[in-house]
Amino acid sequence: MQKVWSISGRSIAVSALALALTACQSMRGPEPVAQADIPTGYIGSTTGPSVAEQGYKDFFADPRLVQVIEMALANNRDLRTATLNIQRAQQAYQISENNQLPTIGASGSVLRQDTLSSNKPMTTYNVGLGVTAYELDFWGRVRSLKDNALDSYLATQSARDATQISLIGQVAQAWLSYSFANANLKLADQTLKAQLESYNLNKKRFDVGIDSEVPVRQAQISVETARNDVANYKTQVAQAQNLLNLLVGQPVPANLLASQPVKRITQTTALSAGLPSDLLNNRPDVRAAEYQLSAAGANIGAAKAKLYPTISLTGSAGYASTDLSDLFKSGAFVWSLGPSLDIPIFDWGTRRANVKISETDQKIALSDYEKTIQTAFREVNDALAVRENIGDRLAAQRRLVEATNTTYKLSTARFRAGIDNYLTVLDAQRTSYSAEQGLLLLEQANxxxxxxxxxxxxxxxxxxxxxxxxxxxxxxxxxYNKTAK
Structure with a gap:
């Protein structure tokens, strides 16, 4: 085997390789500017740092809930899948980073050939190391693909954080749902007992001929309605526990469940939203959309680079001999080094179409990014709108409960004194029961x-x-940081 390049050829190759490694530039264009038209403030927000700056262990007041949340973070399958997706994206980024380096492989071969000019077959032995089709990244195509993989990896990380935030919120609300389902069950039980007492009283009055059968049947209707509510709330308790077990990923111990109505979920009295700019930093779904937008820009750079010639380098170095015993002796060393050139001439517009597709993908990513920002602000303002009026609603509902309970007591006393009929008692009892249920719903909503x-x-x-x-x-x-420097 002959040396295929001269010393000057070798110098050119080394220089080209150095140039490729030091001077390659990405062909991605300028990043588009998002126009999400975000508000300058929030509805009824108090001043101060965003409550999102608090860790969940400091935000939630009940240590039982904190323990349940930690169990969910360790066992929830959705969060586990999101974490595995991070590992997958990390390996994909490692592959793209490795593509910037030449791939070196060992090779060995034995070639036996026979020619018409020779009566004796000839055997050739080869062993060596080789570089196969290493692309000299003059136009930054490989670099752009690496940037895309990096952004995809970071977007996956942010998606995992978004999954964790959602999981913590779902666990806390499911834990509250179990608590208030039990509270409604106890209220229904108390109502059933009161209705049974009324039924027994009306039956006795009917048996001795004081009243007609109508109050007895009215009381019976209330009893059966209360029994139906008891059965319904028992179902809700079981379903709330099933949901909590699913979110946590395993059965939640009974000592970590709140069987009594929860009065406080957080020790924080003022839930400040902070500045609108804080939301862009704190929301991982917004960051994920931003990374996806950056990845789309990197794809444009890779697509544009395909419009230009692709130069690849192939080389090898090793030993060759017609005699196996002479394979590693002096004079058996051989090497080869040569470039290959792929110049796009006629591809019927395929490469330019790929550029336009990448540019369209970037516009889609920009639209998704703006939509994500707008959705984030809408969700915050919706929550703050509820927060602004929930106090007044709770105060009014508590006064309503007090008034309906008083009315029920007075109606019962007047009925037993023979002043009013049982229909007045029944109506007052229903109103009181409904007001108590409404108060529990509002406290849970708060x-x-x-x-x-x-x-x-x-x-x-x-x-x-x-x-x-x-x-x-x-x-x-x-x-842009490198450009600034």
Whole structure:
């Protein structure tokens, strides 16, 4: 085997390789500017840092709930899948980074051939190392693909954080749902007992001829209605526990469940939303959309680079001999080094069409990014709108409960004194029961809303308030930082 290049050829190859490694530039264009038209403030928000800056261990007041949340973070299958997706994206990024380096492989062969000019077959032995089709990245195509993989990896990380925030909110609300389902069950039980007493009283009055059968049947209707409510709330308790077990990924111990109505979900009195700019930093779904936008820009760079010639380098070095015993002796060393060139001439517009597809994908990613920002602000403002009026609603409902309970007591006393009929008692009892149910629903909605405010602001990524969450720069951020330098 002959040396295929001269010393000057070797120098040119080495120079070309150095140029490719040091001077390759990405052909991605400027990053588009998002126009999400975000508001300058929030509805009824108090001043101060965003409540999302608190870790979930500091935000939630009940240690039982914190323990349930930690069980969910360890066992929930959706979160586990999101974590595995991170590992997959990390390996994909490692592959794209490795593609910037030459692939070196060992080879060995034995070739036996016979020619017409020779009566004796000839055997050739080869062994060596080789570089196969290493692309000299003059136009930044490989670099752009690496940037895309980096952004996809970071987007997957942010998606996992978004899954954690959603999971924490769902666990907290399911835990509250179990508590208030039990509270409604106890209220229905108390109502059933009161209705049974009324039924027995009306039956005795009917038996001795004081009243007609109508009050007895009216009381019986109330009894059966209350029994139906008891059965319904027993079902709700079981379903709430089943949901909580699903979210946690395993059965939740009974000592971690709240059988009594929860009065406080957080120790924080003022749920401040912070500045609108804080939301863009705290919401991982917004960061994920931003990384996807950057990845789309990197794809444009890779597509544009395909419009230009692709230069690949192939080389090998090793030993060759016609005699196996002479394979590693002096004079048997051989090497080869040569480039290959792929120049696009006629592809009927395929490569340019790929560029246009990449540019359209970037516009789609930009639209998705803007929509994600708008959705985030809408969710926060919806939660804060509930927060602004929930106090007044609770105060009014408590006064309503007090009034209906008083009316029920007075109606019962007047009925037993023979002043009013049982229909007045029945109506007062139904109104009182409905008001009590409404109060429980509002108290649950109030606590759920506090969880919702924390979740929509991006709270839940940190376990402790002192923990630091560092936003990793996207490939576009790194590009412009290098340009600035």
């Amino acid at each position: 606590l759920n809303n506090q969880v919702e405010v924390y979740k929509t602001l991006g709270g839940g990524v940190k376990a402790n308030t002192s923990d630091q969450v560092v936003k990793q720069p996207s490939s576009s951020d790194l590009k």
